[in-house]
Amino acid sequence: MSRLRAEGLTLSYDQRVVTENLGVTVPDGSFTVIVGPNACGKSTLLKALARLLGPKAGQVYLDEKAIGSYSSKQVAHRLGMLPQTPIAPNGITVGDLVARGRYAHQSLLRQWSKEDEAVVVEAMEQTSVHELAKRYVGELSGGQRQRVWLAMALAQQTPILLLDEPTTYLDITHQVEVLDLCADLHEQGRTLVAVLHDLNLATRYATHLIAMREGRIVAEGDPGRIVTAEMVEQTFGLKCRVIPDPETGTPLIIPVDRAARRSGVGATLG
Amino acid sequence: MSRAQVLSGAVVRNPTGSVSARIDLRAAAVTLVLVLLALAIALHSLASGDFEIPLPDVVRTLLGQETGGAKFIVLDLRLPRTLTALLVGAALGVSGAIFQSLTRNPLGSPDFIGLTIGASTGALLVILVLNGSTNQIALGALLGCAATAVAIYLLAYRRGAQSFRLILVGIGIGAMLDAFNSFLITRARLDEAVGAQVWLIGTLNGRSWDQVRPLLLAVIVLLPLAFWQSRHLNMLSLGDETATALGVPVERTRGLLFACAVALAAVATSAAGPIAFVALAAPQLAIRVTRSAGSGLASSAAMGALLLVASDWVAQRALPSGPVPVGIATGLLGGAYLCWLLVHEWRKGR
Numbered sequence: 001m002s003r004l005r006a007e008g009l010t011l012s013y014d015q016r017v018v019t020e021n022l023g024v025t026v027p028d029g030s031f032t033v034i035v036g037p038n039a040c041g042k043s044t045l046l047k048a049l050a051r052l053l054g055p056k057a058g059q060v061y062l063d064e065k066a067i068g069s070y071s072s073k074q075v076a077h078r079l080g081m082l083p084q085t086p087i088a089p090n091g092i093t094v095g096d097l098v099a100r101g102r103y104a105h106q107s108l109l110r111q112w113s114k115e116d117e118a119v120v121v122e123a124m125e126q127t128s129v130h131e132l133a134k135r136y137v138g139e140l141s142g143g144q145r146q147r148v149w150l151a152m153a154l155a156q157q158t159p160i161l162l163l164d165e166p167t168t169y170l171d172i173t174h175q176v177e178v179l180d181l182c183a184d185l186h187e188q189g190r191t192l193v194a195v196l197h198d199l200n201l202a203t204r205y206a207t208h209l210i211a212m213r214e215g216r217i218v219a220e221g222d223p224g225r226i227v228t229a230e231m232v233e234q235t236f237g238l239k240c241r242v243i244p245d246p247e248t249g250t251p252l253i254i255p256v257d258r259a260a261r262r263s264g265v266g267a268t269l270g
Numbered sequence: 271m272s273r274a275q276v277l278s279g280a281v282v283r284n285p286t287g288s289v290s291a292r293i294d295l296r297a298a299a300v301t302l303v304l305v306l307l308a309l310a311i312a313l314h315s316l317a318s319g320d321f322e323i324p325l326p327d328v329v330r331t332l333l334g335q336e337t338g339g340a341k342f343i344v345l346d347l348r349l350p351r352t353l354t355a356l357l358v359g360a361a362l363g364v365s366g367a368i369f370q371s372l373t374r375n376p377l378g379s380p381d382f383i384g385l386t387i388g389a390s391t392g393a394l395l396v397i398l399v400l401n402g403s404t405n406q407i408a409l410g411a412l413l414g415c416a417a418t419a420v421a422i423y424l425l426a427y428r429r430g431a432q433s434f435r436l437i438l439v440g441i442g443i444g445a446m447l448d449a450f451n452s453f454l455i456t457r458a459r460l461d462e463a464v465g466a467q468v469w470l471i472g473t474l475n476g477r478s479w480d481q482v483r484p485l486l487l488a489v490i491v492l493l494p495l496a497f498w499q500s501r502h503l504n505m506l507s508l509g510d511e512t513a514t515a516l517g518v519p520v521e522r523t524r525g526l527l528f529a530c531a532v533a534l535a536a537v538a539t540s541a542a543g544p545i546a547f548v549a550l551a552a553p554q555l556a557i558r559v560t561r562s563a564g565s566g567l568a569s570s571a572a573m574g575a576l577l578l579v580a581s582d583w584v585a586q587r588a589l590p591s592g593p594v595p596v597g598i599a600t601g602l603l604g605g606a607y608l609c610w611l612l613v614h615e616w617r618k619g620r
Contacts (some may be wrong), residue, residue, distance in 0.1 A: 052511050076517025087374075087509040092563035095276035103505055104517030108498070111292045112281045120276055133276045156516060 003028055003191065004079065004160055009057035011044050011215075016043045019215035021058070026160075026208075031186040032193045033202045033223075036212035036263060037236050042195045043084065045212070049193065050081035050162050076104035080158035084165045086149055088137040094148050095133035096126055101155030123154035127181060143174035150181060161185065163194040167201070179205050188200050199236075203227050203251045211235045227251035281562035287480070294484040297569055300314045304559075304572035304580065308359075310577050312352045316344055350477040354541055355579045357482075357489045359548055361538040363574020364496050364567050366549030367556070368531035371503050371565040372524060373433035379550040380535035383440025386544035387447045388418025389536060390470055393543070394451055397466050398458045403559040407469070408481065415536035418443060423528065429456075472597030474582055481541060498528050500567045503527055503573040507565070545597045548574050551604035558611050577604055 005025040006015045011018045018041040026032050026049070034042040047053040049060055060067040062078060080101075088097060101123070102116045112192065124130040127147040132140065137148060146166060146199040153161055163182070167175040175198065183205055186192050195204045202209060203223040218235045219226045229242050232253055239261050245252040255261075279294040317328045323340050330336045331344040366379045371384075380386055392414020396402035402410065422443055426436040431482050451470075502523045505513045514520050516567065552574035556566045559573075581599035591598075 047511075050515055052514055072519040073517040076515065081511075081515035083509070083511040085517070086512045087507070089504070089507040089563050091557075091561065093278050096278055096563060099277055099504065100508065101516060106501075108501070109289050109291075111501070112283075112290045114275070114287050117275060117281075124276065130276075134278070153515075191476075250351065 002026055003063050003182060004061070004193075006045075006049060006055075006058065007008075009048060009055050009060070010057040011041065011048050011053060012056050013044075017056075017181045017215075022051075022215065022222075024210065024217065024218065026191060026193055029186075029189065029191055030208040030209060031183065032191075032208040033206035034193070034195045034210045034212060035197075035199055035202050036218075040212045041092070041215040042212050044116070046081070046162055046164050046193065046195050048269070050079060051075060052081065052083075071102045076156060078158055079160045080153045080156040081145075081162040082149055082153045082164065082166060084168060088145075090138075092137055093133070093217070094129060094135050094137055095120070097137055098129070098151045098155055101152040102105070104156060119154050119157060120151075123151045126154060127151040134157065136235055142169050143171075143177065146170060146174070146178055150178070154185070159189075160191045163192065165195050165197060167196065175201060197229075199232070200245070200251045203253070204245060204248055223251060224249075226237070227253070230269070286434040294560070294562055294564065297514070297562045297564070297566065300556075300560045301569045301572045303429050304556075304569065304576050308356060308572065308576040311576070311579050312356060313585055315352055315579065315586070316348050318457065318587060319343075319348065325550055342476055346479070350479050350482045351474050352579065353482050354474050354477045354485060355582045356575045357485050358538040358542045358545065359552070359578030360493065360571040361485075361489055361534040361574070361576035362545065362548040362578070363495060363552035363556070363572070365531045365534035365538065366551075366574070367553035367565055367567050367570035368496060368503065368527050368534075369549070373437055373505060374507065374525060375433060375437060376550065376554055378433065378440075379553075380531070381538075381544070381546065381549055382444070383422060383437055384444025384447060385415050385418055385422075385440070385532065385535050386539050386549075387444045388452065389415035389539040390451055390544050391447045391454075392417070393540070394454045394466055396528070398454050398462055398467065404476075404481070408484075411540035411543075412536045415539055416532065418447065419528075419532040419536075428503045436543075468595060469543045471595040472543035472600070473595040474542055475595070477541075481500050485537060485541045490532070492530055492534050492537070495526070496534070498531065499523065499527050500565055503567070543595075545578065546601045548577050548600050549602040550606050552577055554608060555611065556605075 002025045007023050009022040010020050022045065024045065036042045036043065038268045044053065048055055051060065062070065062075065067075060071270065075166050079195065099121050102120065116266060122134065127150050129151050132144065137145060140148065166178050170178065179201060182192055182194065206223050208221065209223040211218045213235050219231050228240060229240055232238060232240050232242065241254045241256060242251050243254060277292065281290060283290040312332060313325065313328060317323050317325050321343055323344060327336060328344055331341050332374055369378045369380055369476030371377050372378065389411040392410040393407050396407045420434065422440045426439040428532065442499035455466055458466060502518055505516065505518045506524060510520050553566065553570040555581050556569035556573040560566055560569045577600060578596065581603050582596045584603060585594050585596045
């Protein structure tokens with residue numbers, strides 16, 4: 001069985017329904033990546049899986065129990081989530097921000113145990129932000145800041161970690177750096193779920209891919225098996241060729257030339 | 271106590287490590303200095319006045335060793351007023367700090383989001399319509415403030431109370447109540463209107479133990495409650511989503527803190543009228559002198575108490591025009607200090 005799954009989810013913001021009757025299962029130990037065009041409901045789904053958005057209908061199950069039946073702290077021991085654009089409080093240092101990841105493990109009389117210290121130091125070393133501990137978060141570059149947020153999420157020590165577009169606003173080098181780090185975390189045994197925009201990076205890093213369009217799942221499974229030119233066109237409405245990535249052998253999506261797109265050729269190539 | 275490796279500040283643990291606390295050394299030192307300053311000014315104002323009493327006698331009186339005339343002047347005439355200043359200042363400071371932290375906006379203070387105006391409406395109704403006593407006026411202010419808070423919260427609540435809407439709704443309700451307050455005053459008899467106007471500026475005149483006791487009780491209950499919640503309040507400054515993800519029960523925490531801040535503002539306003547600027551300025555000043563990233567409830571309490579007790583001394587003794595209501599002095603002192611700090615920061619290019 002899977003530790004995190006959802007059944008019959010209907011999600012909406014006020015009156016606008018984003019998805020209806022959606023079922024999804026996150027395989028244990030997977031690096032699951034959700035892709036899809038803008039406004040397809042992928043971030044909304046991630047929020048629902050992290051109980052940041054209550055479903056209108058349906059249920060999210062964490063360890064076979066409705067996620068709403070746990071206390072906020074109990075969920076935070078099992079499942080972590082990094083929103084797309086988290087807010088750093090004014091004038092906070094890197095160390096203090098990462099330390100906030102320990103909230104679920106603390107109490108009034110236990111504000112900073114030796115374990116807290118050890119876990120935070122380890123999280124900061126793993127994300128290579130240890131030397132920045134006394135710097136202010138506001139002074140950091142985008143790539144550094146994203147690693148700091150990841151360190152905070154790591155300090156929470158959850159077996160399941162959800163990431164909402166962790167590579168947004170980063171240049172290609174830092175995108176790869178962040179995803180390499182995610183791959184490391186996955187290899188250490190964590191279950192990762194990430195929403196990503198870049199299809200080629202998604203197919204390269206994901207062990208399980210979920211493609212969404214208009215609130216429905218179009219395809220899911222091993223990216224090497226499910227990513228085809230038809231599937232990409234079905235999901236994104238983009239004519240493309242799919243070739244093996246010369247580096248990794250994973251599917252590489254090449255949009256067809258605009259001249260060919262106009263004449264309607266190319267969709268079935270590859 | 272040990273310096274933490276990654277944290278700013280220090281950590282204290284018992285030998286087994288089962289109990290631990292984090293201490294921001296600079297904030298703790300600054301808060302201590304502010305408290306001492308406030309107490310020093312409080313002592314000075316107990317000693318000075320139309321009838322000067324030497325400081326040692328004041329201290330002896332407070333310790334219960336003096337009897338006679340000094341005892342009456344210090345304990346019955348001056349102490350209620352000074353205590354009211356300290357308590358109201360601390361309550362306004364903490365209330366402002368909680369609101370500014372919840373709304374992530376300095377303009378989210380109780381004076382701006384209509385709470386103190388709502389308290390004024392309650393008080394004015396009692397003064398002008400019901401011709402009530404001092405205690406009834408205080409009760410009217412308390413109820414006015416609470417009713418306004420409920421209205422703001424209900425109107426601003428939509429999929430969680432959002433800070434920006436909370437401020438805008440508060441300003442809107444405040445504007446309506448302000449208009450209603452003006453209407454009440456224009457309909458009043460001249461002498462009543464003058465009395466109402468004095469209440470509206472905020473004054474500590476004529477405080478007696480009857481008014482101090484409920485204030486003291488409320489502050490003794492509410493301040494520890496607020497301090498107890500401050501760890502959670504700091505987490506809320508990460509935004510609702512991150513705070514929830516990290517394990518904070520966001521709605522419950524915010525509801526409790528909102529109620530606590532409303533109660534503090536209500537109690538303070540009902541005790542001394544809508545004293546201007548303390549709730550806005552005290553937290554901002556505290557943040558700047560402690561240079562802390564937290565919500566700084568303790569330092570805001572100390573700063574609020576210091577601001578009000580100092581303002582009261584200025585309003586009573588230091589102005590050539592003679593005594594004026596303390597609300598005038600808080601506006602002058604707090605405003606001048608805040609402007610100076612902001613200009614200073616811009617000069618340093620921060």
